[in-house]
Amino acid sequence: MSSSAVDVDLVGNVILVAFCFDRQEGRRGKPSADRWRPNSMQKMLTIISNVLRGSARSNGAQVVSEAASLVVASRSYADFTPEATFDIKKVDLHRLEEGPPLTATLTREEGLKYYRTMQTIRRMELKADQLYKQKIIRGFCHLYDGQEACAVGIEGGITLSDHLITAYRAHGYTLTRGGTVREIMAELTGRRGGIAKGKGGSMHMYTKNFYGGNGIVGAQVPLGAGVALACKYLGNDQLCVSLYGDGAANQGQIFETYNMSSLWKLPIIFICENNQYAMGTSVERSAASTEYYKRGDYIPGIRVDGMDVLCVREATKFAAAHCRSGKGPILMELQTYRYHGHSMSDPGVSYRTREEIQEVRSKSDPISMLKDRMLSNNMASIEELKEIDIAVRKEIEDAAQFATTDPEPPLDDLCSHIFANDQPFEVRGATPWTKLTSTS
Amino acid sequence: MEATVALDLQCCRNVLVPFPRSVPRHHPVSEFYGQFLRPQVLVFALTLTVDKVQVWILSECVSLFQVNVRDALNQAMDEELERDERVFLLGEEVAQYDGAYKVSRGLWKKYGDKRIIDTPITEMGFAGIAVGAAFMTASCAWALSSIMLCFQAGLRPICEFMTWNFSMQAIDQVINSAAKTYYMSAGAQPVPIVFRGPNGSSAGVAAQHSQCFAAWYGHCPGLKVVSPWNSEDARGLLKAAIRDDNPVVFLENELMYGVPFDLSEDVLQKDFVVPIGKAKVERRGTHITLVSHSRCVGFCLDAASVLAKEGVECEVVNLRTIRPLDVDTIEASVMKTGHLVTVEGGWPQYGVGAEICARVMEGPAFNYLDAPAVRVTGVDIPMPYAKILEDHSVPQIKDIIFSVKKVLNM
Numbered sequence: 001m002s003s004s005a006v007d008v009d010l011v012g013n014v015i016l017v018a019f020c021f022d023r024q025e026g027r028r029g030k031p032s033a034d035r036w037r038p039n040s041m042q043k044m045l046t047i048i049s050n051v052l053r054g055s056a057r058s059n060g061a062q063v064v065s066e067a068a069s070l071v072v073a074s075r076s077y078a079d080f081t082p083e084a085t086f087d088i089k090k091v092d093l094h095r096l097e098e099g100p101p102l103t104a105t106l107t108r109e110e111g112l113k114y115y116r117t118m119q120t121i122r123r124m125e126l127k128a129d130q131l132y133k134q135k136i137i138r139g140f141c142h143l144y145d146g147q148e149a150c151a152v153g154i155e156g157g158i159t160l161s162d163h164l165i166t167a168y169r170a171h172g173y174t175l176t177r178g179g180t181v182r183e184i185m186a187e188l189t190g191r192r193g194g195i196a197k198g199k200g201g202s203m204h205m206y207t208k209n210f211y212g213g214n215g216i217v218g219a220q221v222p223l224g225a226g227v228a229l230a231c232k233y234l235g236n237d238q239l240c241v242s243l244y245g246d247g248a249a250n251q252g253q254i255f256e257t258y259n260m261s262s263l264w265k266l267p268i269i270f271i272c273e274n275n276q277y278a279m280g281t282s283v284e285r286s287a288a289s290t291e292y293y294k295r296g297d298y299i300p301g302i303r304v305d306g307m308d309v310l311c312v313r314e315a316t317k318f319a320a321a322h323c324r325s326g327k328g329p330i331l332m333e334l335q336t337y338r339y340h341g342h343s344m345s346d347p348g349v350s351y352r353t354r355e356e357i358q359e360v361r362s363k364s365d366p367i368s369m370l371k372d373r374m375l376s377n378n379m380a381s382i383e384e385l386k387e388i389d390i391a392v393r394k395e396i397e398d399a400a401q402f403a404t405t406d407p408e409p410p411l412d413d414l415c416s417h418i419f420a421n422d423q424p425f426e427v428r429g430a431t432p433w434t435k436l437t438s439t440s
Numbered sequence: 441m442e443a444t445v446a447l448d449l450q451c452c453r454n455v456l457v458p459f460p461r462s463v464p465r466h467h468p469v470s471e472f473y474g475q476f477l478r479p480q481v482l483v484f485a486l487t488l489t490v491d492k493v494q495v496w497i498l499s500e501c502v503s504l505f506q507v508n509v510r511d512a513l514n515q516a517m518d519e520e521l522e523r524d525e526r527v528f529l530l531g532e533e534v535a536q537y538d539g540a541y542k543v544s545r546g547l548w549k550k551y552g553d554k555r556i557i558d559t560p561i562t563e564m565g566f567a568g569i570a571v572g573a574a575f576m577t578a579s580c581a582w583a584l585s586s587i588m589l590c591f592q593a594g595l596r597p598i599c600e601f602m603t604w605n606f607s608m609q610a611i612d613q614v615i616n617s618a619a620k621t622y623y624m625s626a627g628a629q630p631v632p633i634v635f636r637g638p639n640g641s642s643a644g645v646a647a648q649h650s651q652c653f654a655a656w657y658g659h660c661p662g663l664k665v666v667s668p669w670n671s672e673d674a675r676g677l678l679k680a681a682i683r684d685d686n687p688v689v690f691l692e693n694e695l696m697y698g699v700p701f702d703l704s705e706d707v708l709q710k711d712f713v714v715p716i717g718k719a720k721v722e723r724r725g726t727h728i729t730l731v732s733h734s735r736c737v738g739f740c741l742d743a744a745s746v747l748a749k750e751g752v753e754c755e756v757v758n759l760r761t762i763r764p765l766d767v768d769t770i771e772a773s774v775m776k777t778g779h780l781v782t783v784e785g786g787w788p789q790y791g792v793g794a795e796i797c798a799r800v801m802e803g804p805a806f807n808y809l810d811a812p813a814v815r816v817t818g819v820d821i822p823m824p825y826a827k828i829l830e831d832h833s834v835p836q837i838k839d840i841i842f843s844v845k846k847v848l849n850m
Contacts, residue, residue, distance in 0.1 A: 139644025190826030201825030215648035
């Protein structure tokens with residue numbers, strides 16, 4: 001590798017020519033069962049890109065990044081692999097003859113979308129950690145980093161017209177269900193621009209077809225079945241995904257829900273996000289049976305690698321098809337991991353070792369897994385992904401800026417939203433002389 | 441030679457001495473509290489007459505130790521676990537995690553799996569199991585002889601709810617299985633259980649984690665409901681609760697856990713108990729009675745010190761127990777001052793303050809009221825998350841001062 005500067009103009013011209021040639025071939029969107037093989041043009045561009053990347057180390061990034069962005073700009077969808085099929089882990093089955101497929105097809109767009117969403121969740125949660133330590137966020141804050149593949153994969157298997165409900169580790173779902181980072185962060189800091197106008201906080205965020213964000217362990221599961229009942233009642237072919245953790249899995253109300261949703265064949269997907277620890281109690285110490293996917297007994301179940309966004313997506317698609325065909329509920333156990341402790345008041349290392357956390361981070365991180373897949377199959381370039389990272393970082397910074405500068409809710413809002421569709425009425429304040437008003 | 445020993449105990453004087461351990465000045469409660477209960481060394485003079493030679497022996501009687509509410513609860517449980525083999529603790533994270541709020545720190549290391557039990561997150565289930573463990577006396581109690589002995593035969597569980605909000609998942613077991621059973625069995629089945637945990641609002645934990653349950657549990661016959669304020673209350677009432685043969689709902693407060701108070705040696709004795717059902721007058725006054733429980737007692741004392749500068753002397757009554765309510769202490773105070781303000785963190789409607797006012801209306805103290813009794817309460821809304829809204833949802837010291845002035849027509 002020469003140490004002199006690369007002639008950017010020459011490279012640029014070569015690429016433009018190559019680009020023109022390639023466009024005529026029209027490679028987009030061709031489904032394939034086999035691994036896609038690049039043609040000679042793509043190979044050349046890959047080599048050029050590698051050279052530029054290599055010289056960046058010796059020449060300094062500045063000059064080369066311009067060239068790199070040229071390369072990127074001209075390396076459009078036409079020369080990246082438009083889609084690829086990957087082998088995914090086999091799921092464990094309970095009361096099912098067949099499970100989801102053993103391969104998953106990922107298009108470039110999907111890959112970039114999943115990458116961006118997971119990275120957004122990751123950075124948003126880390127920012128929340130920072131703001132909590134600065135005491136700008138207070139109260140409870142349960143972070144989702146490590147589990148991004150679950151939220152993103154599930155959303156990949158359903159549509160926004162389906163319904164979803166989860167417990168308190170809900171920031172990621174608020175995002176995938178249509179919330180913006182700005183609204184979520186402003187809710188965490190308790191400002192009027194928050195998704196619940198500052199009145200709910202970390203555990204009580206809602207969007208369309210997303211019912212929170214619930215503080216009481218296990219209570220969200222029967223609520224989800226209720227939503228499913230309504231879907232069936234209205235005949236709208238929608239379903240409800242009802243999430244809970246390994247700690248909640250022992251709750252009686254969940255078994256009551258299993259019973260009724262089976263009896264009435266409700267379109268509900270039960271999903272147990274098993275991150276191995278219920279606060280400080282490991283699964284071995286809290287459950288007589290840790291095979292959570294079998295705990296539905298008469299309800300068919302599958303156990304899925306929750307760190308692989310494609311596994312989660314395929315499993316969700318499979319489960320959704322099961323529900324929509326009128327067969328009733330199905331249970332999915334996602335084996336996942338949280339890097340943070342239970343909440344910000346839990347350091348997370350008194351009941352597990354740092355080595356364990358480190359090992360999961362290095363071997364099974366969901367974002368790294370997707371990144372490696374896309375890069376090694378030429379579905380994206382490393383620069384492109386870096387740009388996404390930069391864009392995400394900027395989005396989070398802007399949101400944090402908003403969240404720390406937006407004013408707190410007005411005192412007028414103190415008593416509002418007690419009742420819906422009702423006349424305004426008087427609310428007793430702290431003393432009998434403090435008369436406040438509640439509006440719907 | 442005859443030796444006559446005459447012991448002449450005399451409380452010589454109250455000597456104000458600088459307190460040996462520094463009281464943290466930053467906390468308003470302890471600062472205020474420190475002011476009017478300054479450590480006092482009571483000097484007792486013993487005169488010993490031996491052959492008409494008098495020997496004076498002076499001894500320092502009282503030294504004070506600083507203990508925060510968390511440690512007071514921890515020590516009380518530790519001592520009761522040691523005293524009685526049948527006492528055990530169960531709840532979420534109480535064992536290996538040392539307690540979600542560290543109240544049970546060190547207990548699992550000392551007593552092991554048998555007596556400090558980590559439960560899954562299943563309140564209805566483990567509350568029921570706890571009540572059942574207390575039921576063990578049933579078969580014995582039928583024996584006509586040595587009934588008292590048999591009453592000792594069952595276990596004496598301490599069932600911790602991580603917060604009282606989660607007790608709603610288990611409230612059927614607390615009320616229907618614990619509170620009513622002794623009555624339904626016509627005395628055959630006592631239920632010596634303690635349910636404990638933090639109650640009421642905390643800081644920024646929003647609507648589902650901030651409710652005060654004093655009124656709900658205080659409503660039910662068959663339950664004893666206590667609500668300690670300071671470390672002495674916490675220690676004495678928890679010991680009393682554990683030793684009581686009845687179901688006791690023990691309402692702690694998360695924001696009080698870290699607050700230190702001075703405890704005398706007497707309080708630190710292993711058999712120190714605060715009787716359930718007896719209120720304490722924390723501050724004597726003449727113009728108005730403030731009745732409160734839990735954290736709000738501190739606010740009342742703070743308000744009283746501010747009002748004292750304007751010449752208003754408040755009498756502050758710390759209820760200590762919600763059920764049975766110490767009406768006598770309240771009435772005696774109201775009959776002295778003629779004015780009443782109740783202060784609580786819970787919602788106003790059907791609350792603790794409402795009950796106090798009704799009792800005063802129905803009893804002899806009514807005739808001594810110079811103005812209607814008034815309640816200072818939490819605002820009648822679910823607890824909001826945003827700090828500014830939360831601060832305005834709970835009774836503040838200025839609300840107490842304002843109400844006192846209104847009642848006194850100032």
